[in-house]
Amino acid sequence: MTLPAPLAEIVDDFGAVGDSDRVTLLLEFSRELPELPEHLHEESMEPVPECQSPVFLSVDAADSDSVRLYLTAPPEAPTTRGFASILHQGLDGASAEEILAVPADFYHALGLDSAVSPLRLRGMAGMLARIKSQVRTQTGNGPGTPARST
Template identity: 75%
Template sequence: MTLPAPLAEIVDDFSALADPDKVTLLLEFSSELPDIPASMQTEAMEPVPECQSPIFLSVDATDSSSVKLYFSAPPEAPTTRGFASILHQGLDGASAQEITDVPSDFFHDLGLASVISPLRLRGMAGMLARIKRQVAEQTGA
């Protein structure tokens, strides 16, 4: 599997943990999701309807060698925020090609399927699909 180094490290961290500890780590990630810049409006961001909670994302791939990711997720949605934070920490600053090369089902390697519902995991897949689509649109790939 081809993953940018930061995302590969996150996958390794999760795969080394027992199920209860995976949930704890996911909740830790949720508290680390950075706020969107004050100049960015949530209304201008793309919604991710696959998520059970309202989440919005935006991608800036104008510099294809260092893509910037932005997420807006409510604090009362820690699972969704955790997924967004994993993607942010794992992919923000990666090249457009590195993001495009991430397998669409990489999140299965986090080992969360036994502790998180399939519906919630589908939300993470939706986030990644939208990130990849926006990168492709902005880079003409």
């Protein structure tokens, strides 16, 4: 599986703990999602309707070598917020090419399938799909084409 180094490290961290500790680790991630910068507001961000909770994201791929991600999820939705934080920590600053290469189902490698409902896992897949869509749109890469070098 091709993952940017920070995301691969997160997957390794989840793989190093037992089933019960994976949920605890996910909750730790939920507390680490950074606040939005002042120039961004949820109204100007893309909603992620695949999530059960209100999640919004924005991608800045102006520099395709260092894509910036902004995600927000409510504190009362720790699972969803944890997924948003994993994607932020694992992909923020990665290149467009690295982000587009992340498998759509990478989240199975986190080992949360038995602890988190399939509906919630689809929410994480929805976040990743929307991030990739914004990266493709902003970098001029159609679906299935590698990111262009600059």
